[in-house]
Amino acid sequence: MKVRITVNGVLHEHDVEPRTLLAYFLREQCGLTGTHVGCDTSSCGCCVVVLDDEKAVKSCSMFAVQADGHQVLTVEGLAQGGALHPIQQGFWDQHGLQCGYCTPGMMLTSYVLLKHNANPSEAQIREGLAGNLCRCTGYQNIVKAVQQAAQTGVTSQEAAVRS
Amino acid sequence: MSIEAKPGKSLGVAMKRKEDPRFIQGKGHYVDDISLPGMLYMAIVRSPYPHATITSIDISEAIKVSGVKAVITGKDLEAAGLGWLPTFHGLDKQMVLAIGKVLFQYQEVAAVYAESRGAAADGAEVVQVDYDPLPVVADPFTAKKDETILRPDREAKTNHIYHWQVGDKDGTARALDGSAKKVKQRIWFQRCHPAPLEPCGCVAEFDKMGRLQFHVTSQAPHVYRTALSLVTGIPEDKIHVISPDIGGGFGNKVPVYAGYVCAVVGALKLGRPVKWIETRTENLTSTGFARDYHMDVELGATADGKLTALRVSTAADHGAFDAAADPTKYPAGMFGVVTGSYQFPVAFAEVDAYFTNKAPGGIAYRCSFRVTEASYGIERAMDILADELGMDAAELRRKNFVKKEQFPYASALGFTYDSGDYHQALEKALDKIGYPALLKEQAEKRGRGELMGIGISTFTEVVGAGPSKHFDILGIKMFDSAEVRIHPTGAGIVRAGTKSQGQGHETTWAQIVAEELGLDPQTIMVEEGDTDTAPYGLGTYASRSTPVAGAAIATAARRVREKAKKIAAHLLEVGEADVEWKDYNFQVKGVPTKSVTMKEVAFAAYTNPGPNEPGLEATNYYDPPNMTFPFGAYIAVVDVDRETGEVKVRRFLALDDCGTVINPLVVEGQIHGGLTEGFAIAFMQEIQYDAQGNNLNTNFTDYLLPTSLETPHWETANTVTPSPHHPLGAKGVGESPNVGSPAAFVNAVIDALSPLGIRHIDMPVTRDKVWRAIRDAEARREK
Numbered sequence: 001m002k003v004r005i006t007v008n009g010v011l012h013e014h015d016v017e018p019r020t021l022l023a024y025f026l027r028e029q030c031g032l033t034g035t036h037v038g039c040d041t042s043s044c045g046c047c048v049v050v051l052d053d054e055k056a057v058k059s060c061s062m063f064a065v066q067a068d069g070h071q072v073l074t075v076e077g078l079a080q081g082g083a084l085h086p087i088q089q090g091f092w093d094q095h096g097l098q099c100g101y102c103t104p105g106m107m108l109t110s111y112v113l114l115k116h117n118a119n120p121s122e123a124q125i126r127e128g129l130a131g132n133l134c135r136c137t138g139y140q141n142i143v144k145a146v147q148q149a150a151q152t153g154v155t156s157q158e159a160a161v162r163s
Numbered sequence: 164m165s166i167e168a169k170p171g172k173s174l175g176v177a178m179k180r181k182e183d184p185r186f187i188q189g190k191g192h193y194v195d196d197i198s199l200p201g202m203l204y205m206a207i208v209r210s211p212y213p214h215a216t217i218t219s220i221d222i223s224e225a226i227k228v229s230g231v232k233a234v235i236t237g238k239d240l241e242a243a244g245l246g247w248l249p250t251f252h253g254l255d256k257q258m259v260l261a262i263g264k265v266l267f268q269y270q271e272v273a274a275v276y277a278e279s280r281g282a283a284a285d286g287a288e289v290v291q292v293d294y295d296p297l298p299v300v301a302d303p304f305t306a307k308k309d310e311t312i313l314r315p316d317r318e319a320k321t322n323h324i325y326h327w328q329v330g331d332k333d334g335t336a337r338a339l340d341g342s343a344k345k346v347k348q349r350i351w352f353q354r355c356h357p358a359p360l361e362p363c364g365c366v367a368e369f370d371k372m373g374r375l376q377f378h379v380t381s382q383a384p385h386v387y388r389t390a391l392s393l394v395t396g397i398p399e400d401k402i403h404v405i406s407p408d409i410g411g412g413f414g415n416k417v418p419v420y421a422g423y424v425c426a427v428v429g430a431l432k433l434g435r436p437v438k439w440i441e442t443r444t445e446n447l448t449s450t451g452f453a454r455d456y457h458m459d460v461e462l463g464a465t466a467d468g469k470l471t472a473l474r475v476s477t478a479a480d481h482g483a484f485d486a487a488a489d490p491t492k493y494p495a496g497m498f499g500v501v502t503g504s505y506q507f508p509v510a511f512a513e514v515d516a517y518f519t520n521k522a523p524g525g526i527a528y529r530c531s532f533r534v535t536e537a538s539y540g541i542e543r544a545m546d547i548l549a550d551e552l553g554m555d556a557a558e559l560r561r562k563n564f565v566k567k568e569q570f571p572y573a574s575a576l577g578f579t580y581d582s583g584d585y586h587q588a589l590e591k592a593l594d595k596i597g598y599p600a601l602l603k604e605q606a607e608k609r610g611r612g613e614l615m616g617i618g619i620s621t622f623t624e625v626v627g628a629g630p631s632k633h634f635d636i637l638g639i640k641m642f643d644s645a646e647v648r649i650h651p652t653g654a655g656i657v658r659a660g661t662k663s664q665g666q667g668h669e670t671t672w673a674q675i676v677a678e679e680l681g682l683d684p685q686t687i688m689v690e691e692g693d694t695d696t697a698p699y700g701l702g703t704y705a706s707r708s709t710p711v712a713g714a715a716i717a718t719a720a721r722r723v724r725e726k727a728k729k730i731a732a733h734l735l736e737v738g739e740a741d742v743e744w745k746d747y748n749f750q751v752k753g754v755p756t757k758s759v760t761m762k763e764v765a766f767a768a769y770t771n772p773g774p775n776e777p778g779l780e781a782t783n784y785y786d787p788p789n790m791t792f793p794f795g796a797y798i799a800v801v802d803v804d805r806e807t808g809e810v811k812v813r814r815f816l817a818l819d820d821c822g823t824v825i826n827p828l829v830v831e832g833q834i835h836g837g838l839t840e841g842f843a844i845a846f847m848q849e850i851q852y853d854a855q856g857n858n859l860n861t862n863f864t865d866y867l868l869p870t871s872l873e874t875p876h877w878e879t880a881n882t883v884t885p886s887p888h889h890p891l892g893a894k895g896v897g898e899s900p901n902v903g904s905p906a907a908f909v910n911a912v913i914d915a916l917s918p919l920g921i922r923h924i925d926m927p928v929t930r931d932k933v934w935r936a937i938r939d940a941e942a943r944r945e946k
Contacts, residue, residue, distance in 0.1 A: 017281060024280070033196035034189020036410070038360040039443040043863035046360055075189035088187040092179060095832045099665030100186030101360045101410030107187065126871040133863070135360050135411045136665045138835035139871040 003068040007032065008077030016064045022057075023047040025064035026074060034075035034104045035059055038133070045132030048105035049074050056112040058131075075104035078111070086149040087111055096145035098136030106132045110146045119150055171747055173677035173684050174891070177828040181685065182669040191408045194380050195440045197366045203232060205426055205439040206283035208273040208290045209449070210265035213301070213520040213856025214313070215294035217264055217272070224289040225275060230282030232433055234290060236273045237262035240428065248394055248424060250523075251417070252494070253637050255317075255324075255485035257523060259421045264297070266313060266483035267522050268858050269448035274425040276433060299520045299856040303457065303478040306517035313483065313518045322518045324485050327495045329576050330511035338472035338509045342463030346548045351925045352536045354455035354480065354521075354850045356447050356866065357528045359664070361410020363450055364440035365423050367430040374401045375430075379423060381406045381692075382416045382662055383702025386636060388694045390419050393637070395427060406692030412664035413840070414526040417488050417704050418451050444861045451488065452521075452850055453528030455480040456514075456536040460544040468554050470563045473507050473575070475540060479516040479525070487516075487525030488704075489532050490634040490641065496532025497625045497790075499576035503541035504585045504623045504794060505563040510575035520856045529840055529901040531626040531705040538622040542906030543923070546618070550917055556619050556910070557593060561586065564621070571887075578625055580792045581894075582884050584820070589621055592796035592818040595880050601800060609918055614803035618911025622903035623794040626895045627710025631786045636701060640786065643711035644698035647676055647719040648780035649727075651769040653762030654686035657719075660700010661712040662692040666897055667829040668708065672716055674825055675891065679720035680727070681747030681761045698782055706793070706895035709825065710886075715785035717890040722781035727764045733773030734759050791886045791894035795819040797903045799911040808934025810846065810912055812875040817904070820882045822894035830896050835877050837900025843869050844901075845908035849927050916940070 004013045007030055014029045026032045026049065038046035042061040049059045050073035059072075078085040087107045090096065097103040106129065113120060113128040120128065125146045126139070134142060185191055222234040237260035240246045247256040261272045273290050277283035298311045306313070306322040313322055339345060365379040375397055381387045384404040392399040409416060422439045429437040441450070457478040463471040479495070481487055489496045495514040502510050527533070549556040564585040565572045572580040601617055608615045631640035649655040657676050661668060669689040677684035691697060700712060724744060731749035732739040735757060743752050749764065751757040768779040800814040817834055824830050847867040851859040860866040885892025905926060912928050913921060919940035924932050 019281060027196075028198070032189070033193075034191070036193070036361070037195070038362070038410070039863045041443070041862045041864050044360055044443075044868075075187075079188055084187070091187050092183045095180065095828050097183060097186055098667070098832055098836060099359070099361070099409065099411040100182075100191045101193065103186050103191075104189050130870040130872045133360065133868045133870060135358065135413070135840070135868065136836040137832060138839035138877060139874050140835050140877055141832060143871070 001065060003064050005064065005067050005070060005072055007072045008074060018063065018065055020064045022059040022062040022064050022067050026059060032074050032076050036101055036104060038101065043133065045105045045109065046102050048108045048132060050108050050112055056109045073108065075107060078107065086152045090145035090148035094141045094144040094148055096137060096142045102132060102134045106134065106142060110149065113146065114150055171681065173674040175824055176674065176826065178670055178674060178684060178826055180667050180670045181673060182667065193361055193408050193410055194364045194366060194378050197378050199366065199368055199436040202366070202436040202438055203276045203278060203429065203433060204280045204283040205429055205437050206275045206287040207271050207422060207445065208275065208287045208292065210261065210268060210270045210272050212265055212294050212296055213268040214297040214299045215265050216297060217261060218293040218295050220273060221291040222273065224291065225286040228282060228286045228289065230278035231275060231286035232278070233276045233429065234273055234286065235425065235428065236260055245395065245424060245428060248419065248421065250484060250486040251488045251636055252491045257484035257486055259424045267520050268856055269445070269522065271421045271449065274429065276429045276437060301519060301521070301852050301854050301856045303480045303517040303519060306519050313520065324481055324516040324518060325494050326513065326515050328513035329499045331509050332511045334509045335472050335474050335511035339461060339463040339474060342471045343466040344464045344552060345461065346544065346551050347459065347461040348544060348547050348923055350458045350460055350540055350543050350923065352454040352456045352458065352539055353926055354452050355528065355844055355848045356452050356850050357413035357415035358447060358866065358868065359411030359413055359415050362441045362443060362446040363416060363420060365426050366436055366438045367426040368436035369430055374403060375427065377402060377404045377427065378407060379404060380409050380416045382412045382664060382704050384662060384692050384694050385660055385699045386639065386702060387419060389639065390637065391427065394424065404694045406662045409662065409664040413529045414453065414704055415451050416664065417526055418486060420450055443863060447850065447866055448858050448861050449522050451486070451524035451526035453524065453526055454536055458536065458540045460540045462544050462548045464548060464552065468552050468559050468562050470505055470507055473502055473510040475501050475512040477514040479514050480519050480521065481516045481525050482519055482521040482523040484523035485516065486523035488527060490628060490636060492633060493532060496527065496534070498533040498537050500534055500578060500623065500625045501537035501541050502574045502576050503538065504565060504621050506565055507575040512576060521852055527705050529837060530898045531624060531628065534624050535902045538902045539906050542620045542622060543909060546910045546913065547922060550922065557589060557598065560589060560619065560621050579789060580623065581789055581886050581888060583623065583792060583794050584882060584884050585621060585794060588794060588796040588818055588820055588882050591880060591882060592798055592816055596798045596814065596816045614805055614915040616801045616803065616911040616913065616915025618799040618907045618909065618914055620797045620903050620907035620910060623792055624899055624902050625790045625792055626706035626898065627787055627791040628705050628707055629790055630788060639701065641701050642784050642786045643700040643707065643715050644782065644784045645712060645715035645719045646698050646780065646782045647716065647723050649680065649723060649765045651766050653682055653765045655682065656688045656690060657716055658690045658697040659712045659716060660697055661703040661708045663703060666703065666708060666833065667826065671825045671829055675713060675716045676720045679717055680724060698784070706898045709893045710791045710889060710895045711785055711787055713893055714787065714890050715783045718785055719781045719783040722783065723779055726779060726781065727761060729775045730764050730767050730772055731759050733775065734764065734767055788888050791822065791889060793819070793821045793894040793896060793899050795899055795903050797907040799907040801911040801915055803912060803915040803933060805937060808930040808937060810928065810933060812908065814878065815875050816878045816880065817900055818880040818882065819896060819899055820884050821896035821899065822884060822886045822889065823892035824883065825893060831879055833897045834879055834900045837898060838877050838904050839869055839874050841901045841904030842874065842908065843867070845905045845926055845928060847927050
């Protein structure tokens with residue numbers, strides 16, 4: 001069946017099997033391989049994307065047909081106008097990644113976290129990221145990365161894009 | 164805090180990682196991101212039984228499924244001479260697809276090739292396999308009885324795989340008999356699994372020239388190439404192995420798995436590329452597990468706590484095939500480091516390994532071969548001895564440490580420790596955590612019946628395999644290699660036989676070259692994982708990258724510098740003997756104003772080399788003279804809830820000494836990650852099998868990885884004791900935190916419970932086990 005999903009501002013219209021997961025729609029039909037799959041049980045969060053600029057969803061737990069008509073933000077859509085998003089900058093500056101596999105999902109969960117709480121405490125960040133597993137960093141530098149992003153603010157990227 | 168890199172001083176700089184921009188923008192290139200025209204997908208049919216005769220396999224329904232192109236079974240592979248795969252040390256072989264019977268649950272039985280991921284899974288679903296169940300052997304102690312022989316295909320009709328021993332057996336027995344104090348404890352290091360977030364997988368393609376292009380999640384691409392050539396008979400020049408970005412390895416991506424062989428066979432048979440990406444369940448149930456060592460540890464000491472002897476007897480559960488990834492001559496790996504950081508007049512260690520109806524493996528999960536088991540065994544036993552002696556755990560360690568002036572130190576079990584300062588490390592760690600205040604607090608809390616524990620682990624690792632006189636895999640000596648090439652503009656490339664899986668080689672290897680040559684690390688590209696371009700190397704595992712390949716890179720860079728010096732002499736119009744390398748430039752001795760930069764020399768190497776051979780490059784194959792011995796002092800502080808058994812890790816201090824530090828940011832990151840994996844092993848993780856051989860931890864809802872919520876806040880510190888034999892003095896660090904931390908956690912919990920008379924709990928130390936131990940102890944006291 002046909003679905004129309006706007007991914008990172010671009011409309012993607014494809015025929016899909018009804019059982020196609022959103023994660024594989026993004027990876028194999030849109031060619032956006034930054035969304036990763038790390039488990040079969042919605043446990044790891046490597047596949048998290050943002051739905052309608054509002055919700056962090058595990059795209060392995062959603063059918064592509066359920067996203068029909070919706071807006072999806074993936075890691076490929078975070079940087080704007082050649083400027084890294086403050087969350088991306090935070091992960092880089094604070095050594096918030098090692099193998100990079102969990103990173104896209106981790107950043108997109110952080111994106112939604114900061115959208116709902118611009119100034120979270122460490123405890124709130126740790127609670128907000130508890131659905132995303134990381135095997136390399138021990139989370140400490142990820143927390144710092146999110147704190148840096150909160151401090152520099154999402155507006156800095158907007159400023160960079162405008163200038 | 165990280166800093167931007169610049170030319171000049173590069174070693175020891177907390178430089179931001181060069182590989183990160185692609186990862187944070189979703190531009191990482193992992194194996195499942197590869198999509199080739201005409202590519203097929205493969206799915207594997209697996210056994211639901213741990214031990215059974217296969218009475219029939221019917222593929223007729225499967226090949227009717229829309230999109231399915233072919234199904235192969237073990238008999239097909241056997242007919243093609245590909246039925247069995249040699250294990251890494253070459254001492255056993257394992258079935259690629261089951262032939263005649265299955266030996267563990269989830270064993271590979273058939274491979275299905277189809278046009279899509281979904282069609283392959285649909286086909287696998289309807290392959291009909293009939294089984295006749297056989298008696299199950301689910302532990303090494305049952306295996307030892309040899310009532311059911313699991314491997315009648317082998318010459319020796321026994322489940323016993325090998326006996327390995329080291330040390331003075333009789334002398335140790337005598338010393339133990341004569342010791343004023345003795346302790347003995349059965350300590351089980353449970354079966355666990357590295358579980359990198361990216362599962363294993365591959366894409367196999369025969370290109371238009373008939374050459375195998377094999378993209379695979381491999382920590383050791385060159386070894387894969389050789390192994391594939393030996394197994395399939397494809398000439399090695401017709402195999403190109405490429406390891407793209409790898410989403411974590413931790414030892415899990417060292418062995419060659421059955422799925423890889425099936426993908427290659429499918430690509431050959433069907434003339435189309437074949438992709439195989441395992442599911443998480445397949446990863447946890449069939450690829451390399453770690454540990455599963457049942458250790459009887461005995462310590463002898465004088466009445467005042469001077470160690471007199473160590474004896475360790477181990478039963479190792481290797482599963483259905485002896486696929487432990489150990490060097491050929493070391494079936495129990497580096498288990499001989501079980502004497503730890505201490506002086507033992509005499510010691511003896513032995514390991515007996517057995518086949519069971521469980522998944523094969525025994526890989527080094529974030530540790531040098533069997534070092535974690537050894538470290539955990541000795542560090543737990545030291546605490547049990549301290550308790551028996553009524554002695555402070557720090558004091559017992561202090562009293563028995565190898566002293567700084569004793570290095571290089573010949574251990575009782577045959578290693579020569581390169582360097583160390585264990586006293587300094589422990590004192591600094593105790594000072595940082597405020598040990599006296601913690602002891603005071605603990606005494607007060609104990610007075611109120613509260614359970615607070617302090618756990619110490621002062622471990623020594625042995626990494627950097629290894630010297631070629633001792634170490635090989637499939638006969639290939641465990642050297643590593645590097646090629647350094649400097650371009651006319653002073654940019655360059657370094658290629659190595661290692662393969663980063665998150666360790667940051669693209670940054671740290673560039674830092675080494677930049678430091679040695681006075682160049683900008685940002686313009687030194689690092690390439691690994693491509694067997695067509697990189698010099699032959701044994702790969703990245705067992706903390707061997709920096710000790711071995713790091714040394715190769717430094718040596719190759721120094722060779723480039725020697726060559727550059729000749730060109731510099733030509734440019735400076737003096738004899739080579741009058742040129743010196745100083746402040747990252749070539750200078751005329753005594754005339755600092757008369758100098759040329761490496762960048763100028765690089766340009767001249769291609770434009771004006773004078774009497775010298777043009778070009779500026781060098782290669783080195785580095786055969787380490789010895790292993791390196793990183794060490795550390797870790798301290799955990801826990802509170803245990805007496806009512807629920809819940810353990811709260813309140814503080815954790817990790818002091819590490821890995822010799823010279825190349826990039827402190829990367830080292831700290833590795834320590835955080837390793838501690839988190841150690842925390843998981845201590846408190847959460849086990850691949851459990853029931854008595855019928857059923858795997859009970861087949862996905863992340865049952866095999867737990869810590870989240871950001873449970874993970875403690877890590878405090879780190881360091882001392883620097885360089886390795887005397889490594890060109891940079893570096894020792895390797897990635898695995899130390901995973902090796903050293905489990906004992907610190909468990910020692911802390913047992914210390915908290917010691918007022919109740921509890922002496923040991925096997926990992927994972929779950930709330931349930933703690934609660935039961937408290938309940939039983941209290942019941943005993945009431946009697």
